[in-house]
Amino acid sequence: MSDTTSITEYSGTHQAFHDHWAKTDDDMCLHSMSFHLHDALREEFFSSYLHLLEQIPLGKLHAVTCEYINGEKQFYHRAQKFYEDVTPSEEGMMGDFVELSEVDLEGSRQFLKKFVGGPGKASTKRALDCGCGIGRVSKGVFFPIFETMEMADMTEEFLLHAHEEYLGDYADRVESYYCYNLKDLILPPIRYDVVWIQWVACHLTDKDLMEFLKRCQTSLRPNGVIIIKDNMARQGCKLDPTDSSLQRHLDVMKFIIGKAGLKVLDVQKQEGFPEVMVPIWMIAMR
Ligand SMILES: C[S@@+](CC[C@H](N)C(=O)[O-])C[C@H]1O[C@@H](n2cnc3c(N)ncnc32)[C@H](O)[C@@H]1O
Structure with missing residues (x-):
């Protein structure tokens, strides 16, 4: 696929997801856990979340992004931890492609x-x-x-x-x-x-x-x-x-x-x- 391919070329996949979720949302009790996970993700990753859901199951995706550790979302907590171990150098900034x-x-x-x-x-x-x-x-x-x-x-x-x-x-x-x-x-x-x-x-x-x-x-x-x-x-x-x-x-x-x-x-x-x-x-x- 070329880098400039329009996102609309994925509309088929996305429509399938949309239909799936629309049906699920309708059928589901609004207070169910799944609804809340789904909703939190959609709120946080409104443009990326369907792509992410294509690769990572809802439960795991929610855990590594929206769950909290010490009052900070895992998504940010993990990045903080990662950079604590990076050396303050050009090598560190370039991720070994200095x-x-x-x-x-x-x-x-x-x-x-x-x-x-x-x-x-x-x-x-x-x-x-x-x-x-x-x-x-x-x-x-x-x-x-x-x-x-x-x-x-x-x-x-x-x-x-x-x-x-x-x-x-x-x-x-x-x-x-x-x-x-x-x-x-x-x-x-x-x-x-x-x-x-x-x-x-x-x-x-x-x-x-x-x-x-x-x-x-x-x-x-x-x-x-x-x-x-x-x-x-x-x-x-x-x-x-x-x-x-x-x-x-x-x-x-x-x-x-x-x-x-x-x-x-x-x-x-x-x-x-x-x-x-x-x-x-x-x-x-x-
Ligand atoms: C790959 S380094 C790139 C540094 C610099 N822009 C460069 O090109 O050399 C990413 C930098 O982003 C910082 N960073 C990561 N997440 C951040 C966030 N949410 N807010 C502020 N800084 C963040 C890290 O501490 C790190 O210094």
């Missing part, structure tokens, strides 16, 4: 150029790097262009390493570090020329991603742009329960973006990565 870091950064620089600097484009006053890790993208793409940066990540150790070591003198130009899960991060209004979201949209549920994108939109300065860069599934959606990452097909991602009230300006595939790897796409929106 040799592809420069290819990735160059692809980002070229894509960013389309939207920043020049008449009608975003200015270069301030950018926000979301899920920044140790600041690999900030260092390689943003600091050479932007006057100041703000950086957000849920893993404190990564932010500390960024500030104390990895960014060197660039650290003086960081206005704020936000140590938050993006699902809880409230952004100041009209502040950023670029909001960059790389390899972290995959760690948010559909609903939390949609809500976060809405908040990003209100944080944009005139001509500002939001860019998501992430692994996108060749087909449907794929959940990795180890680190709670969700690869979504580009069309599924676009649907969530549309639900957030944003307009897609451009999409581009990252070139230069081995074909065997999951395709990486960049999506610009405002």
